[in-house]
Amino acid sequence: MSKLFGCFFPLLGRRKRHLSSDSDMDSVEEKNVVLAEREDSLFKVHLLGATLLSWKVDDAEILFVSDKAVFDNKKAIRGGIPFVFPQFGPWSAGPQHGFARTSHWKLEKEPEKLPNGDVQAVFTLCDSDSTRALWDYRFKVTYTITLMDKKLNMEVDVKNTGESEFSFTVLLHTYFNVPDVTKCEVTGLKGITYVDKTRNEETFLEDREVVTVAQLTDRVYQNTPSEHSIRVVAGNRTITMRKHNFPDTVIWNPWKEKAKAMSDFGDDEYLNMICVEAGSVSNPVKLGTNQTFHASQVLELT
Numbered sequence: 001m002s003k004l005f006g007c008f009f010p011l012l013g014r015r016k017r018h019l020s021s022d023s024d025m026d027s028v029e030e031k032n033v034v035l036a037e038r039e040d041s042l043f044k045v046h047l048l049g050a051t052l053l054s055w056k057v058d059d060a061e062i063l064f065v066s067d068k069a070v071f072d073n074k075k076a077i078r079g080g081i082p083f084v085f086p087q088f089g090p091w092s093a094g095p096q097h098g099f100a101r102t103s104h105w106k107l108e109k110e111p112e113k114l115p116n117g118d119v120q121a122v123f124t125l126c127d128s129d130s131t132r133a134l135w136d137y138r139f140k141v142t143y144t145i146t147l148m149d150k151k152l153n154m155e156v157d158v159k160n161t162g163e164s165e166f167s168f169t170v171l172l173h174t175y176f177n178v179p180d181v182t183k184c185e186v187t188g189l190k191g192i193t194y195v196d197k198t199r200n201e202e203t204f205l206e207d208r209e210v211v212t213v214a215q216l217t218d219r220v221y222q223n224t225p226s227e228h229s230i231r232v233v234a235g236n237r238t239i240t241m242r243k244h245n246f247p248d249t250v251i252w253n254p255w256k257e258k259a260k261a262m263s264d265f266g267d268d269e270y271l272n273m274i275c276v277e278a279g280s281v282s283n284p285v286k287l288g289t290n291q292t293f294h295a296s297q298v299l300e301l302t
């Protein structure tokens, strides 16, 4: 296995305004963003939350990051693929969507070229005084990201390294970059029950072959099939999401009013994104001492 590089890259210029000076900028660049590249594609990961910031294939950006996203190393990054753990949604013990997306992850293995040409990096998050202050358990999360030919593979392992059993929910909060969300089609949801968070968390049955978004949408589809296709009509691009051991799929778009209310999201950006989020959220996962939970998601561009 040959080492490709461990490379930290400059953040995009447009994000500079969220940092107080160029020297702040330089230190953020050096410490926090990891770049992995192969012939026609790349990914970038911010160590705050191990947030995937970018996945480009042939220069086309597949992920959405808000122009107003804040990069202060504290606030969850608005866009890309934030890592939600150990709680999806509101949480009495701590922040919404848990602490993983606002924790500093360790780069366990710098991007390396594998014998088959894929490029892989590994990130880890272990319990610390600050995580135990909210959630008093010992754990290790290992997040392995592999850049393949027109595919991005994400493997999630959660190990209980402590003495007591715990329960958690976990989700990859994927923001897709779309030219016009109203022309975006998500398949694989027909006949699936969903909890609609915009309608008092009531449960409904999806009867559409193809799900489209034209209003505030916040739905947790339960026990979804292992494969969804997300067709971006305008770009004529299809992304296939394949997931393993992530039984649920969340579809979210804040639409106009909520977009305006979010300080780290542009007023009109709701038109350019759709979140299709694979996770295990409807039923918490129980993990005994020394047990490991494994799940994965692969995105493929066609």
Ligand SMILES: O=P(O)(O)OC[C@H]1O[C@@H](O)[C@H](O)[C@@H](O)[C@@H]1O
Binding pocket: 076, 096, 097, 173, 197, 218, 219, 250, 252, 277
């Ligand atoms: O603003 P946040 O905390 O990043 O959450 C964004 C959205 O994330 C989605 O996953 C939730 O279903 C929504 O309810 C939530 O509004």
